[in-house]
Amino acid sequence: MAKKSMIAREIKRQKTVERFASKRAVLKKIISDSSSSDEEKYLAREKLQKLPRDASPIRLQRRCQITGRPHAVYRKFGLSRNKLRELAMNGDVPGLVKSSW
Secondary structure, eight states: OOOHHHHHHHHHHHHHHHHHHHHHHHHHHHHHOTTSOHHHHHHHHHHHHHSOGGGSGGGOOOOOTTTOOOSSEETTTTEEHHHHHHHHHHTOSTTOOOOOO
16 A cells, blocks of 8 residues: 555646646647747747646656555556456456466
8 A cells, every 4th residue: 555645646746737737738839839939939938847847747657546556557447466456356347357278
């Protein structure tokens, strides 16, 4: 089980990303737009850099929905390998069966 403070930090980051998503998208569009002048692009880059670091979605860590474990998390299920195996053995994950030969 992950520390509660780490899980809370990730939730806080997620909220920050959602809050600044539209502003970041506008600035990114100005930067990538070829019709924008160099001065506009420069100003947009400065504004983008002044946003909080945690507003960037790249800083989010994928965590297990049950335990909060940050490593070995399957995107499709949102679970770590340990919990996924445990739930699959109990038959709680529809369509997932353990292979055996």
